[in-house]
Amino acid sequence: MDAPFFEIRNARVWRGETLALDDFSLSICAGESLAILGPNGAGKSTFLKLLTGEVRAESGRGSECRLFGEELWSLEELRHRIGVVMPEEVARFDPEELAGDAVLSSLRGAYGRTKWMRFSPADRVAAMDAMERMGVANLAKREFGSLSSGERRRFLIARALVHQPEVLVLDEPSTALDFAASLQLSGLLQQLLEDGRALVLVTHHPGEIPPAMNRVVLLDHGKVAADGPKKKILTNERMKELYQVGLKVRWSGGWCEVRPG
Numbered sequence: 001m002d003a004p005f006f007e008i009r010n011a012r013v014w015r016g017e018t019l020a021l022d023d024f025s026l027s028i029c030a031g032e033s034l035a036i037l038g039p040n041g042a043g044k045s046t047f048l049k050l051l052t053g054e055v056r057a058e059s060g061r062g063s064e065c066r067l068f069g070e071e072l073w074s075l076e077e078l079r080h081r082i083g084v085v086m087p088e089e090v091a092r093f094d095p096e097e098l099a100g101d102a103v104l105s106s107l108r109g110a111y112g113r114t115k116w117m118r119f120s121p122a123d124r125v126a127a128m129d130a131m132e133r134m135g136v137a138n139l140a141k142r143e144f145g146s147l148s149s150g151e152r153r154r155f156l157i158a159r160a161l162v163h164q165p166e167v168l169v170l171d172e173p174s175t176a177l178d179f180a181a182s183l184q185l186s187g188l189l190q191q192l193l194e195d196g197r198a199l200v201l202v203t204h205h206p207g208e209i210p211p212a213m214n215r216v217v218l219l220d221h222g223k224v225a226a227d228g229p230k231k232k233i234l235t236n237e238r239m240k241e242l243y244q245v246g247l248k249v250r251w252s253g254g255w256c257e258v259r260p261g
């Protein structure tokens, strides 16, 4: 059987002087998808940084943190095995550069600026394939800065997919998207799940969790507050406890709707 993609036990993670994750335990199987929710400051980004190797858990005290079964890993290897999509990456591209180069440059670990880079025909096919999967191949020759926010977000996902990663990690992917673009994005994530792609989705909005994603983990004050099938986890009572306001949860066709209640 494959080693779990991610396994952490009894871990503490410090961000500066703040204990961001405490007594933190979580396991994600290879190929498994899940959504992570929690209030501001709950530790979601810190958890993502653990997944991508950007921060490390405190050693000792019986704690353990393994990625792909290993306690030690190289960031270079992780970058190929885990595709990460962070909306703030958009700001790293020259707006005048071709959108397709945003995807190609990912193969060299760069953000655009492909002028002096060499790419093989196979690289170009891989980039085109990733853009086609995201429905943006026809925009490859447009300037990156001329794209809508939703189109740019699709290019970011194509950038991550070009490495054929084992898992795609998305940090609040609908940030700053309008209503229609964020609905389209959720549909796109549903499609990726249906194609067998493993996703780890960090979001503030339960309504963005695609129907094909069943596991939900709630974080609160640096700890796992709940973990399980979404219909058991996203309940009126639990949402009220977590966000300290009355909320009503409804389900429709596998999508979650949360209203004041």
Ligand SMILES: Nc1ncnc2c1ncn2[C@@H]1O[C@H](COP(=O)(O)OP(=O)(O)OP(=O)(O)O)[C@@H](O)[C@H]1O
Residues within 6 Å of the ligand: 015, 016, 017, 018, 019, 020, 038, 039, 040, 041, 042, 043, 044, 045, 046, 047
């Ligand atoms: N670089 C840092 N230095 C000091 N403290 C930090 C740093 N980054 C995060 N923290 C603190 O760690 C805690 C967890 O932060 P984190 O960003 O992981 O939460 P989050 O759930 O992603 O929040 P949000 O929903 O607001 O993005 C917070 O108390 C935060 O202030």
